[in-house]
Amino acid sequence: MNATFPSLRRSIAAMFVLCLGTFSIFTSSAHAEDEVGVTSSNVNTKSNIGQPSATNTTRDANGNIVQYGSDAITYQSPSKVTGKTAAELQAIGRALYMENCASCHGLKADGVLAKGNPEAYPSLLGLGPAVIDFWISSGRMPAADPTVIQAARKPSRLSRAQSLAISAWVSSLGDGYPYIPKVNSKDASLSSGLSLFALNCAACHTITGGGDALALGTYAPSLQNSAITATQIAVAIRSGPGNMPNFGSSLTDQQVADIVKYVKSDIQNPNNIGGAGLGGLGPVAEGFVALALGIGILALAAFWVGDRQ
Numbered sequence: 001m002n003a004t005f006p007s008l009r010r011s012i013a014a015m016f017v018l019c020l021g022t023f024s025i026f027t028s029s030a031h032a033e034d035e036v037g038v039t040s041s042n043v044n045t046k047s048n049i050g051q052p053s054a055t056n057t058t059r060d061a062n063g064n065i066v067q068y069g070s071d072a073i074t075y076q077s078p079s080k081v082t083g084k085t086a087a088e089l090q091a092i093g094r095a096l097y098m099e100n101c102a103s104c105h106g107l108k109a110d111g112v113l114a115k116g117n118p119e120a121y122p123s124l125l126g127l128g129p130a131v132i133d134f135w136i137s138s139g140r141m142p143a144a145d146p147t148v149i150q151a152a153r154k155p156s157r158l159s160r161a162q163s164l165a166i167s168a169w170v171s172s173l174g175d176g177y178p179y180i181p182k183v184n185s186k187d188a189s190l191s192s193g194l195s196l197f198a199l200n201c202a203a204c205h206t207i208t209g210g211g212d213a214l215a216l217g218t219y220a221p222s223l224q225n226s227a228i229t230a231t232q233i234a235v236a237i238r239s240g241p242g243n244m245p246n247f248g249s250s251l252t253d254q255q256v257a258d259i260v261k262y263v264k265s266d267i268q269n270p271n272n273i274g275g276a277g278l279g280g281l282g283p284v285a286e287g288f289v290a291l292a293l294g295i296g297i298l299a300l301a302a303f304w305v306g307d308r309q
């Protein structure tokens, strides 16, 4: 046998192992890259928790709140969002409410008992215009089947303008917060959004946002759905629909904006900077595939190098 062949074979193998090593480090660090700098952007920005305060609120000539909030999120009244006066909106909203909602929630939106259960058709008073708008614009309301445990998201039967009109009328019966959040994603931090999502949301929605079953026939829906708007994500965090917790003062507006930016970009449009997407199974599964493949190929290379004639 040619004496130079084994050493040639060994150097090819060494180069191969080197390439493989570089590749696996690259794969496993692709996700870690998102995690650098976990601090919230704009830490000095005044932040609040979705409620108006003496210093963050603008009112119209009649003393009605037009908007409030911080640089991270501005909460606007339905009239501010639509450009219609409150009186105009409420007139349209009242008629739409009577047609689409009153049969279940009552003529005064104060809820209807069903078989003695006050939760069956809940009161809508004091919920805040953003909450009413969330349930209509996400197609949950008007309920297709009021007996199901959890109303499903579907294309909305009413237009956004109609939804905002109904929320204006219902809010005129009993004011509540939040108003409609307008999220400033431009100045929000993706890396902070990722870590806050992992900490606060992944337990139910999973780390990839794919959604999961919860107890008693309820489920955390998939967030990998670009129909879910930035406003809806912010309202969900601020109000806690159904079995989702209301995060209240534990998350500032800046943190909510960071999470919204992360869901709108990485969860709804995963760009898979780490190479093959593997169906977006998430860092653990991807790391596992890299490991299994890497060890397998390394073992083969070792056999090949160690092979004696």
Ligand code: HEC
Pocket: 097, 100, 101, 102, 103, 104, 105, 120, 121, 122, 123, 124, 127, 131, 132, 135, 136, 141, 142, 143, 144, 145, 146, 147, 149, 150, 151, 166, 241, 242
């Ligand atoms: C067929 C009956 C029905 C109709 C019509 C209906 N709802 Fe509901 N609504 C329900 C039921 C039942 C629930 C509780 C279901 C749940 O939590 O998933 C509910 C829940 C809600 C909630 C959440 C309340 C809370 O405390 O979290 C809002 C807001 C709401 N409805 C608004 C509306 C609006 C606005 C309309 C009209 C556009 C409407 N609904 C029409 C049956 C109905």
Ligand code: HEC
Pocket: 138, 150, 151, 152, 153, 197, 200, 201, 202, 203, 204, 205, 214, 218, 219, 220, 221, 222, 223, 228, 232, 233, 236, 237, 241, 242, 243, 244, 245, 247, 259, 263
């Ligand atoms: C305890 C479990 C739980 C946690 C934690 C949780 N959610 Fe949810 N989430 C739910 C459930 C349940 C629903 C559906 C509510 C319903 O439709 O009645 C939901 C609904 C949503 C929706 C509405 C989606 C749609 O289809 O319209 C968004 C957006 C959302 N969650 C985002 C978040 C974010 C962001 C966090 C973290 C800040 C979070 N959730 C934390 C359980 C959870």
